[in-house]
Each structure stands twice: as C-alpha cells, then as structure tokens.
Amino acid sequence: MVGLLARTLSTDVREEVIHRFAEPPKLSLFEEDKYGVLRHARVSRVRRLSRRYLLAELELLEQFEDPPGPAQFVMIWLPGIDYIPMSIANSDEGRIHIFFSVRGEGTRALANSKGKMVGVVGPLGKPLAVSARSKYVLIAGGTGLAPIIKLARGLSDMGLLAAVIWGTRAREDVGEVPFYFKEVTGCNLTICTEDCSVGFCGRAADLAEEVLPDLENTQVVAAGPNDMLITVADLSMRVGIDPVLILESMVECGLGVCGRCVLGSTGLRLCRDGPAFRASEVMDYLVDVALRRGQKH
Amino acid sequence: MVGLLARTLSTDVREEVIHRFAEPPKLSLFEEDKYGVLRHARVSRVRRLSRRYLLAELELLEQFEDPPGPAQFVMIWLPGIDYIPMSIANSDEGRIHIFFSVRGEGTRALANSKGKMVGVVGPLGKPLAVSARSKYVLIAGGTGLAPIIKLARGLSDMGLLAAVIWGTRAREDVGEVPFYFKEVTGCNLTICTEDCSVGFCGRAADLAEEVLPDLENTQVVAAGPNDMLITVADLSMRVGIDPVLILESMVECGLGVCGRCVLGSTGLRLCRDGPAFRASEVMDYLVDVALRRGQKH
Amino acid sequence: MSLEVTVASLRLKHPVMNASGVLGNTPGGVVKLAKLGFSAIVTKTITPEPREGFKPPTIVRLPTGGLINAVGLANPGKRTIKELVSVAKKLNVPIIVSIAGRSEKEFAEVACEAQRVGADAVELNLSCPHTEGYGLELGADPLKVRSVVESVASVTSVPVLAKLGLSDRVVEAASKALEAGAEALVLINTVKGIYIDVYALRPVLTAVYGGLSGPPIHPIAVRVVYDVYREYQAEIIGVGGILDWKTAAEFIVAGAKAVQVGTALVSNDRIVEDVLEGLRKWLQYFGAGSITELVGAAHKA
Amino acid sequence: MSLEVTVASLRLKHPVMNASGVLGNTPGGVVKLAKLGFSAIVTKTITPEPREGFKPPTIVRLPTGGLINAVGLANPGKRTIKELVSVAKKLNVPIIVSIAGRSEKEFAEVACEAQRVGADAVELNLSCPHTEGYGLELGADPLKVRSVVESVASVTSVPVLAKLGLSDRVVEAASKALEAGAEALVLINTVKGIYIDVYALRPVLTAVYGGLSGPPIHPIAVRVVYDVYREYQAEIIGVGGILDWKTAAEFIVAGAKAVQVGTALVSNDRIVEDVLEGLRKWLQYFGAGSITELVGAAHKA
C-alpha cells in the first residue's frame, strides 16, 4: 500500500526523481469566489401594485461583485421565518426589486418587512443568454412576470423586444403593474385577464396561440405556471422555435449541491443549471410532472 | 453577563430594535489575499559571477499577482534543508533573479539547486517608494548589492539614477558582477575593492565619504553590512540627507507575526515594515547592535 | 500512466468520487453526478425511514470560506435505494450507498437493503456532526464504531467503508473500524461549527449547529488521513476541502488511495476534469506509472 | 456609547487584544502591539526555561486559507517576563502573560514570576496542538485542566485565564477550569493540521504537524464559545479567525466579552481600528449603549 516510489527508491534517488523536471501542472493559486455568500439588505419599501402583486425594494449593504443577469435570482433570508427564492425583477447599483405575491409564511413576512434587514444570497443561477440576431416575444403568467421584467429591460435597451404578454386573473390583479413595467423597461405590457376584465380575454397562453404561428426569426421566452409553459413550448415548437422556459422548483440551497431542485431524471439543477432552460431540454420533465399531478387529482 | 438587550427586551420589541435602521457599518465581503502563499519555482540556472557571488535564476510555476517592487524579498524553501530570505535582485514575468553568496547550509543548497524545484514565498516586505523629484545615489556592500540591482533598474528607467557604488574585497570577487549589473540595469557600477585590486581603493563607505558631501537634492539608498550603513547614514545626515537603509535581520515567518525580525525596541518588523527604512527610524537600533557586538568582542 | 485505482475492492477508472450528501439523493441527482464525471457515486446518507430534515436555511456559504450545512440527514428512506442503484447501473457507474441509523440494527437494516438491490458498497456515516442520535458521539467512541461496523459486516458481503469525523480519538476509532471489518476508511466528515448573523443576532442555520466543509477543513482532513495511514497503512478515501488537483494530491501523498469532493461543486462544475488533468501531469512530473506509486509518499520524507 | 469592557477583572478600553504568539515575545514586539492599538497585550507563551523551537519553515500561509504554524513554543524563558512587563507598563497597556509548562509545577513557577514582576493577568496555554508534553493532551483532559488551573490559582492572586483548544470535551474542560478558579476562558487555540507540498512530497512545516489559524477556524471557534457560554455564562475571550468587525461581533453575540486577533495581522495592520470602527456603528445600529449589551445575544433568538 505504501507507494512504490516511496518504498523502492532511496532518498537520494528519490530526490532526483522528484527534481527531474517533467511537465509540471499549470498551477493557479486558489481563489474562493463569493458565489452564494450571505449579504444583507434593508427593505426600503414595499409597494402594493395590485390586489395580488407586491414590489419589495431592497437596498444592499454589501454590493454584488457583478450586476445580475436576466433570470438570475436571490435567496431571501427572513430570519427565524423562511429562506425563499425570488427572481431579481430589476436591479440598479445597490438596489434590487422583487415582484411577488403572498403565498405562505415567507412571502407574507416579505410583504411586512418594510424597514427591516433581510439576508440576500445571490445572484444565483445562470444568466439567460440573449442573442442579438433575433427579436424576442416574452410571455409571462402571474409572478412569472418577475424574471421577464429584467429581461425585457435588457432586450428593450438592445432594441430586440417585440412584445411582452402577461396574463393574470382580473382587473384587480393588474392594478399598477403595467405602469411599473413601463417605468422599468420603457415598454408596454400586453395584458390578458382570465375574467376578460382588461386587455385580451383569456390566458397568456391563449394569446400566445394567436401570436406564435405568425412569428419568424423570433425567440420566445416564457415564465409562469407549468401548464402555460407546456402550451407555449408546444406552440413554439410547432413553428420551429425552441423557446426558453424559466422554471420554478423547490430550491433549498441555491448552490447546486443539495439536489432538492433537480428536475426529475434530467439531472438538471434548477438553481445552478437554470432557472432558464431550452424547452427541448425540459419538456419531458414538465409533461411528466403534469401527468403525475393529473394522476393525483 | 447576559446582554442587557437580550435580557430585558421581549422578542417582539427586540425585533423592532434590531430592525430600526441606524447607520449600518459599511461592509465589505472578506477576500483573503494571497500574501505569503507558497509558490513553486524551478531553478533553471545558477551562474557563478565571481569567486564569491552567484546568481540563481528561478522560473515561477505560479506567477505573482503583482510585479515585485524594489527591496522586496522572497523566502526560499529548500525542502528538508532551510527556509531563507533573499532579495529579488531582478524580475521579469515569471522569472526572478537571486544574487547571493554561500554562507551556510541554506545558501549552499541554493547554489546546488540547478534543475530542482524550490518553494518561493513572496514578494514580501514593503516596496521602497521612489520619489521622482530627486536623483539617487545607491551604495552597496557585498550581497547588499542584491536589492540595489532591482532599484537601480527602476531608477535608471526613470532617469533618476546618479551613481551606484559597490564595494567588495578583491578583484576575484568582482568577476562578472559589473557585466551582470549592466545587463540588467543598463548602467555602470562603480567598484570599490578593499585590497585595491580594481576600481576605487577602499570600502564603499570610504568612497561614499568622498562623494556624499557634494550632493544636493539627492536621495541616498544603502544596503550592506551594518557598519557600512552606520557610516553612510552618518555622512548623509551631516549633509542633511536622511538616507534609506535596506537592513537585514533574522527572518523566520516573513509575514509580520512571529516577531523574530523585530528591530530592537523600535518595534519595527523588518519583514513587514521594511526591509527599507529611513535612517532616522533605525539609527539608534543600528548603533545599539554595533555597541553590543563591540562589547562581546 | 494510469489513474485507475482499486479501493475497497472497487475498481475505479480514476480516484475522484463525490462526497455523500451532494446531489446523491434522487435519481436525477445520480444522473447529474455521473455527468459531472465522478468515478463512483456515493448516495446521500440514507436511514431506514424517510427523514424531513430542518427548515431552510440548511446550507450556506461562509464569509470565512467553505460551507456550513445542517440538512438534518433529510433523506427519502431506504425504499429509494433501489431506484438510485438502478439509475447508476444503467449509467454504468459503481454506486456506494451511505447509511446511518440510531442503532446497529438500523445500520444493518439499510445495509441489507443496499446489498439486496445491488449496491457496490456501503459507506457507514459514523460522524454526522449536527443530527442528534446519528451523530458525532458515535464516531467519537471507538467501541461504538466497532460495534456498528461489526454488525453491518456480519450481515452483508458488499465492501463496507467507515466514514469518520474529526474527534480526539479518530485514529483509534479508525483502527476499531478496520478490526471490525471495514475495507476502507472515509476521512473526514464536516467539522461542527456555528455561523451567526450579527444583524439578526441569531445563528443562520435553522438547526443552529452545522457542519463546516470546504477549503477550511482541508489541512485538518489531511492530518487525519496522514495519522491513520501512518498507524495502519489502511485503505483510505480522503475527503474535505478539495478544490483543485493539488488539494486532492495532498490527500494521496498523505495516504489516501481515492478522494471525494463535495463543496467544490458550488464553485466549479468542472472540478473532476480539473483534478484529473492536474493529477495526470503530476504523475508525469514524477515519471510515475500509476497514482498508487504516490500513495503515502509523504511518509518517506 | 462605549466599547469599554471588563474581563477577568481587567478594565479594557475596548475588547480587542492580540492573540498569544504574535509579536509578544520581545520588548520590541510589545512596542509594536501597543502601536497596533490592542487594548491589552498577551505575550508569547512562556515556559520556565528558554526553548529553541523548530527550524523554519515554522509558519506558512495555506492555499486553502489561514496560517499553519509550529514554532514549537520557542520562547526566551521566564527571565524575559520582567522586561516585557516593564515595556507594557511604560506604554500604559495591560499585559497578560501566557504560560505553559510540562507540569503543574512549571505552570505555577512561571505564573509566580509573572505576578512578581507585575503582570496584570496570566493566560494558561492548555492547548498547544503541536508541541509534545505541552499540548493538546492537557486541554483535552478536563481533570488535567482542573489541576493545572488549581495549582496556578492557589499560588497567585492575579487573574487567571484558561486557554483551551478544540477537543471533544472542551465544554467540560471549560467547566473544570472555572471550578478551579479561572476568571475567564480564552477560546480557542489553533486546530491541528498538516500542509503537504505535493512536489517535495513532504510536509512543509519542519515539525510536520502544525496549528491551523485564521478564517478557516472561525466557525469552529464561534461554536465553542457559544456552547461554553450557553452552559456556564462564563467570561469568555473569543479567538480564532477574526478578520473584520463582523467576525469579531459574532464572538460577542455568541457570548464573548472580548476577543483576540492573531492571523489577521498578516494581511491587515489596521485590523484593530477596522474592528473598532465596525463595532461602533454596529452598537449604533442597535441603539446599544455598551458592547456588553450584545454579549450572548444570539442565545435569546
């Protein structure tokens, strides 16, 4: 078990072997990055944009090293309460926006966090890569709008934004959301309501069905409930587009090690390999989840 | 002993206190630097410049982050043998020169290290700060020439070099040293020999005695045996110059923590606060050492 | 020149496995680990029944380096082993099932299930620093270590690996594990620590205590490997803080035949390739034909 | 708002002392420590007779963070205490003499000398991880800890601080130290480790083993402080890995009244000012009048 070298060579000979200069490995001194370190932020404001949607504005005490990219998210630590993933809806030096709705304990605490200090880990996930060679149609459902806001802002700056479709339930849910969207991106939001009270009558996926078949040389990015993502992917694929889908799954560590967010048998980690994926990579997984949920009902 | 705050406030009130936003400390995320990490180098060549002086050329496997400054040094680890401080006599991307003489086990091992791998820690110490407003006279004795070479190269590039005086014992010790010096710095070395076999007849300090009184608006930097440093400092101070002295003392850690290199009661750490000091800071220490050595003899 | 190694009777195409607890808790995670290039897959530690674990935060990075985690041995219970093993078999990668229990019986129970469904080896987690009843107490007591290893070795024929953590008597515990039938030792687990948030005035981990992993524990882990190898020339798998080929090579010269990598995945998905490329050049530098020639080389200096 | 603290009956103008072993071995070193702004000076550990220590390398930085050192308790023997103390007195800074010995008698001998020449306190180093006969075995055995502390406390009237290292029974050892008369505990010393050079195929430190210090051990040290405070609400001085105000503040909320800083000096000569500036704003943030209000605050979450 003792190494052959160590066992068989006398010290002198070994010295020589050791110092015989072959091709030494290229060495880089270790530098641990700050990926995933806990920072602090003060919640300077929580705006109610509508009955359903809220906007939290966070001021970072410790700045990010690099500006976050589209689809990246943070883990928000609400001490003693929860640790939850939230997309970076918008960011400017030292400030980030979180667009969210209250679902459970964590989001409720966030809604009530004005003036408090929270923990922020991120930006996490892979920034969505944008191609300058095509125009983009963005489709969002509900809080799926969050990552779309940041992306729309970037695309609009680059002159690549064709349209942004957003679906929610009713007029009361729309509220100031379009104004906020315009504030940040300079662009208009095409609204869909399920109860037909404003904008297009139907879900975002229904509008997508009307729009997508006519697209050429266009990229599609969608974020929202899985059903919507499946529909959008289906429609897009039929016209030869492999859209980008921004998914959600249970995120625990956000660092790519715990395995909690892995998307079924794909082996893809939402928190690290995503949350934005090509539909072709994740379609089987999405359909699987939908089927399984169907079975449960 | 339990904190007043923790003891006296109910959780709710405390939450409020905690979240009352005063002026939070500015925070920087920790980044440990690489100061003092062990690197590796291959000794590609050991040139004998004269009977007494050798030049080792080291190729670094892991590059320095920043180019070394004048008077900075490295600790050289000769595995299983010794760990010794050596000035960086010259450096170019990925290569460093060590100008030295054989004194004991460590320097003997270095002289015999051609083709071997050694450890290198550095650059250590404070780079000597150069003022662009005056010319420089550099005075070296023996291996004190080592840090002077790098300094001379820099000053010569900046057009600030007035003269470099170097003293050693005899013609046999001079050898190729001046050629090497010229190679690196593009300048001539003014040689002094104690046996009067080449150049100025006498020690470097003797020549300094002739030169220094006539200097105006000139900086003086000296490196070599303590006696020489005391003489140079004395002469310089008499003409109103507070020269820079590059000292030696026992260096163990090179990192400023072990206390081994501290210069008497000054509290100055040679390895970290030096090795270049203003004479006014270290004169008392040098005289003390000289006196004590005198007492021993 | 070869990076092949045989450890605990497992022939591996190279010495780099994943560490237990990273990704090996679901079939998809096993797929990911195979894609990342590990030569063998170690599952998350599995207990007889499913365990929920703590509420997040359970895993956070530390400003002083590395990670701290207290997932509380969250795992889906022994019933999942079958699926994990079958995925690994399909991918043609050896799979080692990590096991914990509150008693010898529980350890043996999970080990039997692992053997039944075709696992290549079992790794006994005798050292989880943050989950009561499963924990450090066990690994710190050499006699308990012996009795757990014995009870597992007596009921299974697959190779048994014993994973120990840092404790005052870790060298002694290692010897008991070997006596009791462990074919190899896995050294070391995370080190108990706390990370407190100075604004929230509370520990960041919900579980308060957590296990420190990553670069900070590397010199500690190398020390344990060195000491155990020096005493027993045992088969050792070194784990703790590997982040490049050099930190992996240190384990090898300290006495490890193979290594495991966990925390490094946070920063580097190419870690396996990076380590292997470095090790290959390192062997070349020494003119060594096989990695095994350098195992324990530091003991000859 | 005040940063003043009283620990082990010593009134300090702020809570940041140096850690034993950095610079406090010569009169010049004491001068330097005072210039660096420490509120009290802790000497290098002193034994009755001078000790040579190991050949260099004795202290090196680690690529994985922090330092590893094995200076082998090199020190000039008890005869130097007088000069060190007199320099500190001249500079008007309290001085704590760190002490080690191979027996109760040796500890007591040095402590008496420290008291005789006017030291403000003694710190018993019960935990040096790399010097045989002085070392870790001592601190890991609660009964030995008690007997050393007792023997010193019985012959001196200066405050006695007991410095412990990481061990399985450190909490128990702390309780024995307190029982035996230690006024405060200093937690923790370095953690045993090895750093091997993969080209030279040998440990870098001449002594092979060394003590790991700096950021890597911070969460471990905070854990020990937290546990000891939770059990005994003792007076604690936290040490290990402080590198900025936050890592210092963590010790305070874990239960330490004061802290010591060693390794951070390698990278930052302004460390004392940096920590104090941060702590001041931190107190302001909480509207706290004194640092003592936050001592142990993490235990109330």
Ligand SMILES: Cc1cc2nc3c(=O)[nH]c(=O)nc-3n(C[C@H](O)[C@H](O)[C@H](O)COP(=O)(O)OP(=O)(O)OC[C@H]3O[C@@H](n4cnc5c(N)ncnc54)[C@H](O)[C@@H]3O)c2cc1C
């Ligand atoms: C990458 C990513 C980005 C997200 N961005 C946003 C956003 O910008 N705006 C927004 O409103 N929501 C976003 N979400 C969803 C959001 O994280 C959950 O709604 C939130 O965690 C719910 O927490 P809760 O405590 O309020 O509710 P709970 O009562 O804990 O749960 C409510 C529902 O939320 C889901 N959920 C709970 N915890 C998590 C978790 N850790 N990870 C993922 N889902 C969880 C569960 O499916 C559950 O049914 C994002 C999720 C992911 C994964």
Ligand SMILES: Cc1cc2nc3c(=O)[nH]c(=O)nc-3n(C[C@H](O)[C@H](O)[C@H](O)COP(=O)(O)OP(=O)(O)OC[C@H]3O[C@@H](n4cnc5c(N)ncnc54)[C@H](O)[C@@H]3O)c2cc1C
């Ligand atoms: C910052 C600095 C830069 C130096 N630069 C050079 C240089 O460029 N060229 C050169 O030839 N010499 C230089 N020296 C001196 C050199 O370090 C010693 O000559 C060398 O360490 C002797 O080692 P040895 O094992 O050969 O001799 P030894 O037999 O160990 O000692 C010979 C003499 O060298 C001195 N010495 C030994 N060890 C050390 C040490 N760790 N630190 C300082 N002095 C020591 C002692 O005073 C001793 O009398 C420098 C010293 C310092 C402090």
Ligand SMILES: Cc1cc2nc3c(=O)[nH]c(=O)nc-3n(C[C@H](O)[C@H](O)[C@H](O)COP(=O)(O)O)c2cc1C
């Ligand atoms: C998130 C996480 C979860 C872990 N879970 C387990 C586990 O279930 N069983 C186990 O034996 N070790 C577990 N460990 C410890 C690792 O297997 C490994 O011993 C330790 O992390 C040191 O290696 P590293 O520094 O490469 O991460 C876990 C480590 C981490 C970081």
Ligand SMILES: Cc1cc2nc3c(=O)[nH]c(=O)nc-3n(C[C@H](O)[C@H](O)[C@H](O)COP(=O)(O)O)c2cc1C
């Ligand atoms: C170079 C060095 C020498 C040390 N010498 C001693 C010593 O003599 N006595 C002692 O009790 N601790 C000694 N220590 C340990 C420190 O006092 C401290 O406990 C440890 O380094 C952790 O603190 P840090 O991370 O701030 O360095 C030494 C540490 C270092 C780095």
Ligand code: FES
């Ligand atoms: S959430 Fe842990 S791996 Fe993605």
Ligand code: FES
């Ligand atoms: S050599 Fe250690 S402080 Fe300078």
